[in-house]
Amino acid sequence: MDIHAYLERHDTELEALSRMLLEETGACGDEVLYVTGSLVEGLGNLRSDIDVYLVTARAFDARTDFASVLIVPFEACPVDVEIVAPERIEVLIGRLARFAPDHNVDPRRTATAFSAAELKLLHNLRQGAPLFGAARLVGWQARIVQRTLSRILFDLSQVYLGMLHLDILGQLEDGDAASAAQLIEQYRGHLIGALLAVLGNTNPADKWRLRLLERLAAGRHATDLPPGYDLPGIVRQLRGFRAPRSSVLVAFEAFTALQRLAHVIVPWGQRRFADPAAQHSTGVPARPTQAPPSLPDGDGVLPALSTELSLHFCGPDAYRLTALDEHCVIEVNQQAYAILLCFDGKTTLNQAAGRLAVHSGLAPGRLAGAIDDLQQVLRGHALL
Numbered sequence: 001m002d003i004h005a006y007l008e009r010h011d012t013e014l015e016a017l018s019r020m021l022l023e024e025t026g027a028c029g030d031e032v033l034y035v036t037g038s039l040v041e042g043l044g045n046l047r048s049d050i051d052v053y054l055v056t057a058r059a060f061d062a063r064t065d066f067a068s069v070l071i072v073p074f075e076a077c078p079v080d081v082e083i084v085a086p087e088r089i090e091v092l093i094g095r096l097a098r099f100a101p102d103h104n105v106d107p108r109r110t111a112t113a114f115s116a117a118e119l120k121l122l123h124n125l126r127q128g129a130p131l132f133g134a135a136r137l138v139g140w141q142a143r144i145v146q147r148t149l150s151r152i153l154f155d156l157s158q159v160y161l162g163m164l165h166l167d168i169l170g171q172l173e174d175g176d177a178a179s180a181a182q183l184i185e186q187y188r189g190h191l192i193g194a195l196l197a198v199l200g201n202t203n204p205a206d207k208w209r210l211r212l213l214e215r216l217a218a219g220r221h222a223t224d225l226p227p228g229y230d231l232p233g234i235v236r237q238l239r240g241f242r243a244p245r246s247s248v249l250v251a252f253e254a255f256t257a258l259q260r261l262a263h264v265i266v267p268w269g270q271r272r273f274a275d276p277a278a279q280h281s282t283g284v285p286a287r288p289t290q291a292p293p294s295l296p297d298g299d300g301v302l303p304a305l306s307t308e309l310s311l312h313f314c315g316p317d318a319y320r321l322t323a324l325d326e327h328c329v330i331e332v333n334q335q336a337y338a339i340l341l342c343f344d345g346k347t348t349l350n351q352a353a354g355r356l357a358v359h360s361g362l363a364p365g366r367l368a369g370a371i372d373d374l375q376q377v378l379r380g381h382a383l384l
Helices: 005-010 014-025 088-097 107-111 117-125 135-141 145-174 176-200 206-217 231-240 248-274 334-340 350-362 364-380
Strands: 032-036 049-056 069-075 077-084 129-132 307-313 319-325 329-330
Touching: 005 014, 014 032, 014 049, 014 069, 014 077, 014 248, 014 350, 032 117, 032 135, 049 088, 049 117, 077 088, 088 117, 088 145, 088 206, 107 145, 107 248, 117 129, 117 135, 117 319, 145 248, 176 206, 176 231, 176 248, 206 231, 231 248, 248 307, 319 334, 329 334, 334 350
Parallel strands: 049 077
Antiparallel strands: 032 049, 032 129, 069 077, 307 319, 319 329
16 A cells, blocks of 8 residues: 555545645755655555654754654544754765675675664655655755665675574574574575565565565566576565474474575675676576486485585675585585585486586586586585
C-alpha cells in the first residue's frame, strides 16, 4: 500500500495532509518538509505510521537533535514528524561522499562509519517526497549516491555474517540446537541483506527484507552468477529457508546449506561492487544444457567444503579461500572458484564436469582432472 491508497482509505488525501503539516510545523524559508517511509515506498499497510521529516534549525520542545519527534494527529492517522538540523544532513552526506561503491576498504571500517539511525535518515532522505522546500530536498537527494549507500549496507551484512559464522559454529559445538537455529535465522537475514544491497537496495530496515527481495528480484536475472546458480533460484531458497531446532545435526545441515549460498552471494556482490560498470541483465539468460558425461567413477559424490572457511573475491580473476583460524589461505582463479562450489556433498563428478563444461567449453575429462587436483589440495589442508 502506498501513501495515496492509505490516505484514500482514511477518507483524505496528500494535499490535506500537506496543509495540516505546514500549519502545525510552520515550515517556511529554506526549511524542508517531506514525507517518507514505508508508505512512500509502497510497503506500508493500514496500521502504518506516516513518517515525515522537518529539516529546520529551529528547536522544538528544547530538543534540537535529529532524533526529536513530534506526534501529530491527523484523520485517525498517526503522523510522526522527526526534526532534523540541516547541518546534520550536510555532515552525513559529506561523510557518505568519502566512500565510493568500488572502494577497497576493510568492511569493518565502512560498517561502523554510520549508525543505524544515520543509515535510516540517509535512506529516508533519498526516498522523500517534498511537501515544502522541494528544490533543497532534490539537491540533497542528488548528492546521495545510491550505489555507495548500497555498498555500505553490503559491507555491514558482510561483517555480521562473519561474526554470526563463528557464533553458530560455537553453539553447534556446544550442542545447543535451539540457540544455533536462532542465530542461523539471523545469518539468513543478513545474507538476504547482502543480496538486496547488490540489487541496489538502500533500505536498512530488517522487517522489509523479504518484501524487498521479492520486488527487487522480480523479472531479473544475473548471467554472471557461477555455473549452476541463477537469481530466481537463490531467491527461492532464501525465501523458503527455515532453521530447524530439532537436533544439532539438522541445524548443522541447515547452516551448511546457507553457507553454500553465502559462498555465491558474497563473492558475487564483492565482484559487482568492484566493477562500477556492472549491470544486471533484465532478460532471461540462455541456459545451455547437455547430458552429464559418463566419466570413470563419475557417479561418486564430491565431498562438502568445511564450514571452517570463507570465500571472497579479491581481484579481476581471483578468489580467496581462507580457513577461519587462518592456518591456510588459497587463492584461485574464476574456473577453480566455480569448481569449489561443486564441493557440496551432493553433486557427483559427472554432474560437476557436465555443468562446468557447458559454461567453460572445456572437455569434461579435462575438467574431471582439475576437479581431482583441487580436491587433493583441499583435502591436504583439511578443508573438506
